Structure formats: structure tokens, C-alpha cells
Amino acid sequence: MRLKNRIGLLLLMIMLLFGLTGCQRAEMSVFDPAGPVAKMQLSIIMISIYIMSGIFVVAMGILVYVLIRYRSRRGQNQPPKQVEGSWVLELIWIVIPIILLGILVVPTVTSAFVLDEKPAGPNVLNVKVKASQFWWQFEYPDLGIVTAQELHIPTGTKVNLQLETTDVMHSFWVPRLAGKTDLIPGRTNTMWIQADQPGQFQGKCAEYCGASHGVMDFLVVAEEPQQFQAWVNKMKNQQVKPASELAAEGEKLFAQNCASCHAVAGTNYKGTLGPDLTGFAERSKVAGVLENNEENLRKWIADPAAIKPDSKMPRLPLNEKQISAVTAFLRSLK
Ligand code: HEC
Ligand SMILES: [Cu+2]
Incomplete structure (x- = not known):
């Protein structure tokens, strides 16, 4: 390899290494799920990663084998034997992908139905999420509370989100709790989330919406039900008295x-x-x-x-x- 190419390759590898350091931000990682929705979605991601890794290993294995086994050798000027129209080979590479897709489709479709079902019952919290350039409003219609930027939720409770936008498209994304759902002008989308443990979960707008899209951040604050109730009471009984x-x-x-x-x-x-x-x-x-x-x-x-x-x-x-x-x-x- 030429020196220039070697240096190029080295730089590329260093860049890839920097790319990996991005994985450090665990607070935004889908690989660290904190509730049932994110867990279900992660399991689908893992199935496809396993399948893809398997395909990668087998395909690369065959490639390396062929490269070594059939490389041109000194004194050899005949091309190796050519294979054409092999039924066996054709069948193998039709049937294997069908099986693999089957393995992927079953859990994907089942989870899609489970996640699509709107949680119901007395123990479900309803929240209307309204996105505007470049902030989030959270309204609790049954509790008579409105807040912004920080979505308080009780742990172990299904939270039903109704998502609307007042201007352009946005997307609601809290990687540790659930995948993205878009907020689209003129329609109401829904999703649900649940946090199993108390904690703060970083959220981001995930659909380009203007100059400050990159800082359209919000937080989900999950608290034990009693603490959540205390927050609700406080928000409902505000007495505004300037302190000085x-x-x-x-x-x-x-x-x-x-x-x-x-x-x-x-x-x-x-x-x-x-x-x-x-x-x-x-x-x-x-x-x-x-x-x-x-x-x-x-x-x-x-x-x-x-x-x-x-x-x-x-x-x-x-x-x-x-x-x-x-x-x-x-x-x-x-
Ligand atoms: C024309 C409407 C308008 C006026 C007037 C206005 N604001 Fe705002 N304010 C906004 C909007 C819109 C946002 C959200 C901005 C964003 O996050 O992109 C905001 C955000 C804020 C925030 C951050 C809120 C949060 O949830 O973190 C504070 C604090 C605030 N404004 C204080 C003030 C104060 C104090 C004044 C008066 C001196 C004021 N605003 C006047 C529209 C207004
Ligand atoms: Cu945005």
C-alpha cells in the first residue's frame, strides 16, 4: 500500500474510533431501556442485530474462503470451474432469507400490535403533548395541570400520550423509554410510555423543525407514585407570593x-x-x-x-x- 493510502486508512480508523465514543452517552441509549415499551423495541433490534451478524459472519467467511482457495496461482492460467444454473444454490439463497425474515416478522408484528393498543383502565395517566418551535407543553387533562419541558410521570404506570403540533412536524423521542413518534400538523398521534424505576430520561425532538431543532430538548421525570402525587398537589395549589x-x-x-x-x-x-x-x-x-x-x-x-x-x-x-x-x-x- 502507498504511504498516502496508509495514512488515509489510519485517519479513517481514528475517526471510526471517535464515532464509537458517541456510544458513551448512556442517558440517550436505546440499549439501556427503562420501561416495557423500550424493552420490547430493544428485543426486536437485538433479533435483527443477531440475524445480521450471522449473515455477516457467514458471508465474510465464504468470501475469505473463496479469496484464498481460488486466488490466481503462479503457473496457472485457466480460470476455475464456473458454476451456472445450480438449483441447489438457488434454493439455498431463496429459502434461507425467507426463514430469516420469518424469524424477524413474527416478533415485529406481534409487538406492533401490542404497542399500538391504547392502554385503558383507571390506572392510566393521560397526557396531551403539544410541540411548538422549539419547546414542549405537557397537559394533564384529568388533573387540570399544564407544564412545559419536563414531563412528570409516576413509575410503574402506563402513560398515554396524545401528540399534537402547533406548527411544523416534530418527533417525540425518549430513547430509554420508547422509539420516536412524529407530531404532524392537523392530526393526533398516540403512543404510550412507562418507566419502571424513578429517574430522569432525556428526550429530544427527532424531526428537523427549524434553526433550534438540535436544542429542542425535554426531560421525562419519573417519580414514585406518592412523590408524583405530591407534585400534582403542589402544581394544583399554587400560591404566587413574590418572596421579596x-x-x-x-x-x-x-x-x-x-x-x-x-x-x-x-x-x-x-x-x-x-x-x-x-x-x-x-x-x-x-x-x-x-x-x-x-x-x-x-x-x-x-x-x-x-x-x-x-x-x-x-x-x-x-x-x-x-x-x-x-x-x-x-x-x-x-
Ligand atoms: C411573544 C411571546 C413571548 C413573550 C412576550 C415572552 N415570552 Fe418567554 N417564551 C416564549 C416562547 C415561545 C418560549 C419557548 C422558547 C423555546 O424554548 O424555544 C418562551 C420561553 C420562556 C422561558 C423558558 C421556559 C421554560 O419552560 O423553560 C422563560 C423562563 C421565559 N420565556 C420567560 C419570559 C419572560 C420573563 C418574559 C417577559 C420579560 C417573556 N418570557 C416574554 C414566548 C414569549
Ligand atoms: Cu425538532
Whole structure:
């Protein structure tokens, strides 16, 4: 091999190695399922991986055998014996794929039916998921709660999701809980998820939807049923009392500048163009991507598009002091 080619090959291998390091992010791995839906889907993935690995090994084995056995040798100028129209060979490579496809089809179709069935019964939680560029709303119609970016669910419970979009196509994907389902303008798709253990599961929009598609993140927060109930009670009985003079000042600014788009339970701010901010201080992220602390919240309010390009939240004409006040108000929403 030429030196140039060798260097090229080496670089390619290093690149492939970097590719593998991507597998480290276990929080987004379908190979680490945390509920029955993801487990069922993983088992189908594993069957196809086993089948494909088997085919790969056999095909490569035959290839290597043929390469060695029939390679041209010194002093030999006749081509090897040619095979044509062999019934036996033809049958072998028709029948084997049919068998393999059969092995794949049975569990795939069975699981498709199981997953398609809408869970019913008193113990099922219903959630309406509404996606907008570039955020997620979660509404619990039976509980009278609306929240955003963080979907709270009780463990061991089937959660029925009704998926809708207010603008373009998006896709709801929480790799550790279930495969993707698209949200399509003008229609309602459904899926269900369940988390077996408490934990936080990273979700992502998986259908390109605009400049900030890559940061259209959300979290599924699975809690023990009692803890979930405590969260529900808290969300339903919000009493908004600004904790300080600064926060009270912030509330006034909020009413003037923000309430046309944002709602807060327990107040008369009812905007719906942006995420519901009830209990905002308890969320772990700002806009689904930044850690929820004072500094990041200020950054977000000062210039949303710097964090999420083309964000539908405008940059408002607030000075530093006013941003401090609004930030103090939002941080008092517990
Ligand atoms: C024109 C409507 C509009 C106005 C006015 C508006 N926002 Fe927003 N806001 C949005 C939208 C839309 C988003 C979601 C952006 C995204 O994540 O892409 C958002 C997101 C947010 C978030 C992140 C919420 C979350 O769930 O993490 C905060 C906090 C916020 N806005 C605060 C404010 C404050 C404070 C004001 C007033 C100073 C304000 N907004 C004014 C539309 C608006
Ligand atoms: Cu998207």
C-alpha cells in the first residue's frame, strides 16, 4: 500500500474510533431501556442485530474462503470451474432469507400490535403533548395541570400520550423509554410510555423543525407514585407570593411584558404562546437546555435567540435591573 493510502486508512480508523465514543452517552441509549415499551423495541433490534451478524459472519467467511482457495496461482492460467444454473444454490439463497425474515416478522408484528393498543383502565395517566418551535407543553387533562419541558410521570404506570403540533412536524423521542413518534400538523398521534424505576430520561425532538431543532430538548421525570402525587398537589395549589420587594417589582414587569405569552397558575396571567411557567423555579432546566440557575435565567431573558436561534420568544426591552427583578419573580415560582 502507498504511504498516502496508509495514512488515509489510519485517519479513517481514528475517526471510526471517535464515532464509537458517541456510544458513551448512556442517558440517550436505546440499549439501556427503562420501561416495557423500550424493552420490547430493544428485543426486536437485538433479533435483527443477531440475524445480521450471522449473515455477516457467514458471508465474510465464504468470501475469505473463496479469496484464498481460488486466488490466481503462479503457473496457472485457466480460470476455475464456473458454476451456472445450480438449483441447489438457488434454493439455498431463496429459502434461507425467507426463514430469516420469518424469524424477524413474527416478533415485529406481534409487538406492533401490542404497542399500538391504547392502554385503558383507571390506572392510566393521560397526557396531551403539544410541540411548538422549539419547546414542549405537557397537559394533564384529568388533573387540570399544564407544564412545559419536563414531563412528570409516576413509575410503574402506563402513560398515554396524545401528540399534537402547533406548527411544523416534530418527533417525540425518549430513547430509554420508547422509539420516536412524529407530531404532524392537523392530526393526533398516540403512543404510550412507562418507566419502571424513578429517574430522569432525556428526550429530544427527532424531526428537523427549524434553526433550534438540535436544542429542542425535554426531560421525562419519573417519580414514585406518592412523590408524583405530591407534585400534582403542589402544581394544583399554587400560591404566587413574590418572596421579596425585587420579586414584587418583577411581577409587575412580568404582567406588562411577559403575561401575554406566559401563564402562571394561581394568577391571572394566562398567555398561551409560550410555556406555562407554573412552578418554574422547580424545573431543572431553562428552556429545556440550560441548567436552571439565576445566571442562565438572566441570559435567557436578555436574549433568547442567543441560546435558541430563531426562538419564538422575542428579546424584550428590559434593562439589567428589570431583568434582575423579573428573574427574582420567576425564581419565586415554586
Ligand atoms: C411573544 C411571546 C413571548 C413573550 C412576550 C415572552 N415570552 Fe418567554 N417564551 C416564549 C416562547 C415561545 C418560549 C419557548 C422558547 C423555546 O424554548 O424555544 C418562551 C420561553 C420562556 C422561558 C423558558 C421556559 C421554560 O419552560 O423553560 C422563560 C423562563 C421565559 N420565556 C420567560 C419570559 C419572560 C420573563 C418574559 C417577559 C420579560 C417573556 N418570557 C416574554 C414566548 C414569549
Ligand atoms: Cu425538532
